[in-house]
Amino acid sequence: MFKDKKIVFSGVQPSGTLTIGNYLGAIRNFTAFPEDHHCYYCVVDEHAITVRQDPAELRRRTYETLALYIACGLDPEKNTLFVQSHVTEHAELCWILDCYTMFGELSRMTQFKDKSAKNADNINAGLFTYPVLMAADILLYQTDLVPVGNDQKQHIELARNIAERFNGIYPGTFTVPEGFIPQSGARIMSLADPTKKMSKSDENENAVVRILDPRDVIIRKFKRAVTDSGSEVRRGEGKEGVGNLMNVYSALTGKTDEEIEKEFAGRGYGDFKAAIGEVCADVLAPVQSEFTRLVADKKYLESVMKKGADEARYNACRTLSKVRRKVGFIEPVRD
Ligand code: AQP
Numbered sequence: 001m002f003k004d005k006k007i008v009f010s011g012v013q014p015s016g017t018l019t020i021g022n023y024l025g026a027i028r029n030f031t032a033f034p035e036d037h038h039c040y041y042c043v044v045d046e047h048a049i050t051v052r053q054d055p056a057e058l059r060r061r062t063y064e065t066l067a068l069y070i071a072c073g074l075d076p077e078k079n080t081l082f083v084q085s086h087v088t089e090h091a092e093l094c095w096i097l098d099c100y101t102m103f104g105e106l107s108r109m110t111q112f113k114d115k116s117a118k119n120a121d122n123i124n125a126g127l128f129t130y131p132v133l134m135a136a137d138i139l140l141y142q143t144d145l146v147p148v149g150n151d152q153k154q155h156i157e158l159a160r161n162i163a164e165r166f167n168g169i170y171p172g173t174f175t176v177p178e179g180f181i182p183q184s185g186a187r188i189m190s191l192a193d194p195t196k197k198m199s200k201s202d203e204n205e206n207a208v209v210r211i212l213d214p215r216d217v218i219i220r221k222f223k224r225a226v227t228d229s230g231s232e233v234r235r236g237e238g239k240e241g242v243g244n245l246m247n248v249y250s251a252l253t254g255k256t257d258e259e260i261e262k263e264f265a266g267r268g269y270g271d272f273k274a275a276i277g278e279v280c281a282d283v284l285a286p287v288q289s290e291f292t293r294l295v296a297d298k299k300y301l302e303s304v305m306k307k308g309a310d311e312a313r314y315n316a317c318r319t320l321s322k323v324r325r326k327v328g329f330i331e332p333v334r335d
Pocket of ligand 1: 011012013014015016019020021022023024025026027147148149150151152185186187188189197198199200201202
């Protein structure tokens, strides 16, 4: 397929109110691509139902996630912003790719193991084939770059393997994508347990800072973050909590470890935590006020969804029809 621009694709699940992990690891970097890239950013509602969702909540969060994309700086005139389930080609390509993905590969996915442990009463087939749907999302647009946090590295590798396998059988079908992982903020850990990733679906509210948390809540959550019995702001064994806070502070301010250590030398954890809370609240304040304005305008959000889905569908159909031909399906006869 002829491409005059590099293609970027990524998505976020509307499976909870987004966290600073989602922001620093992914969304903030969605705005990093120059104009010679065409960017597709999707609200991946089909991925979200691999874990049981309340339907009304899922709908509300889908609008909210789209509003957050725009509030974080993604201009719908310059980016294709859309909802995954509005472009049914994702699910259709997923089925075809399922037939080119090995059971053994999917069994090795750490997110499947983690989510199965968390949802022991609902280990459904969708949870297992989640990475194939993600590969379909990416490959449908002949994507070159996928901006994601560190936790998605394994899924990107699988998408590459599927693309290479498929191209090996049917040459020239897919662009083989590359992950685009930020230098800082790629893996923000839980504030309650720094050995665990911060996740929007965490039931412990003190473990996560959400993009929409009010200023006083952000400050309080950082104050309560688990650290260790020491007081020195530096990395080290047994200091995973402080290391995580240094990652957050560095991602928010651009400061190096050395600069952070110097800034807080002799001041203790209390000062450090207070400073992170203030900086984080300052960074998120403009996003929050823009979000409040956007989310009240459902008509506008629906117009963005429609425009985005129309653009996405046009390109998704081109790839899908190529794939259908390659595997030997007869093109449907249309009137
Ligand atoms: N803690 C994190 N640090 C850095 N990046 C993160 N991402 C998620 N958590 C962190 C990145 O955010 C993007 C969207 O993630 P997702 O919604 O597709 O699913 P996820 O990775 O499973 O995120 P969550 O927050 O943990 O969701 P739930 O709780 O529903 O499972 C991805 O690029 C991801 O890397």
